[in-house]
Amino acid sequence: MKIAVFGATGRTGRPVCEQALERGHEIVVHARSPDRVQFTDDRVTVVEGDAYTGDGVRDAVESVDAVVSVLGQGDGSPDDLLTVAGEQITDAMTERGVLRFVTLVGAGVREDGESVSLGGKMMGVLLKLLARDVLEDAETHVESVRETDLEWTVVRVPRLSEGDRTGAYRAGEINLGFDAIDRADVARFILDCLEDDRNVREMPKVGPA
Numbered sequence: 162m163k164i165a166v167f168g169a170t171g172r173t174g175r176p177v178c179e180q181a182l183e184r185g186h187e188i189v190v191h192a193r194s195p196d197r198v199q200f201t202d203d204r205v206t207v208v209e210g211d212a213y214t215g216d217g218v219r220d221a222v223e224s225v226d227a228v229v230s231v232l233g234q235g236d237g238s239p240d241d242l243l244t245v246a247g248e249q250i251t252d253a254m255t256e257r258g259v260l261r262f263v264t265l266v267g268a269g270v271r272e273d274g275e276s277v278s279l280g281g282k283m284m285g286v287l288l289k290l291l292a293r294d295v296l297e298d299a300e301t302h303v304e305s306v307r308e309t310d311l312e313w314t315v316v317r318v319p320r321l322s323e324g325d326r327t328g329a330y331r332a333g334e335i336n337l338g339f340d341a342i343d344r345a346d347v348a349r350f351i352l353d354c355l356e357d358d359r360n361v362r363e364m365p366k367v368g369p370a
Contacts, residue, residue: 163223165189167212168231169280170197172188176348191221219253227261227355229256238283240294243302251309260312266299268337268366314354314365318333318347329370340368
């Protein structure tokens with residue numbers, strides 16, 4: 162499989178790329194700073210660009226089988242990063258005839274009518290108090306993705322950690338509160354979704370096993 166990865170140089174993008182290569186896939190890395198790409202493999206293609214402006218996005222999704230977005234807001238990021246970059250990506254996919262799309266957001270994004278644990282409700286309150294712009298951006302991004310005709314999967318995660326990879330996870334309609342899951346385990350789930358055509362047009366939550 163040939164997979165375009167947006168956010169590939171970030172803390173979640175790196176394990177996505179590493180594991181994709183371990184599984185025998187090709188990857189197209191879209192990056193604003195190609196010098197930050199740490200993968201030296203003949204199965205890696207690097208496309209320089211900016212997903213927010215759309216620069217390089219169409220080149221990155223050309224002739225791929227699937228697209229993964231693990232973009233996240235950082236210091237200095239636009240408040241609508243996920244929404245605008247997501248629309249650039251999905252529009253380019255539609256133009257290029259690429260259907261499979263997996264995108265990552267926080268578990269604070271809810272589905273109508275879903276049950277939420279007490280811890281999850283408390284986390285939601287904290288997010289609205291401390292990171293309202295980030296949450297609203299993710300919610301708008303998800304609404305936009307769901308309106309497309311793509312074979313999308315929205316992966317929702319709690320707090321992300323590093324260095325405690327277990328190789329296991331729980332996924333689906335699960336309760337998440339103050340749980341944390343290693344980024345490498347999230348990467349594994351994302352790739353499992355692609356390889357097994359899992360959770361198409363669904364919004365699974367992923368947590369530690």
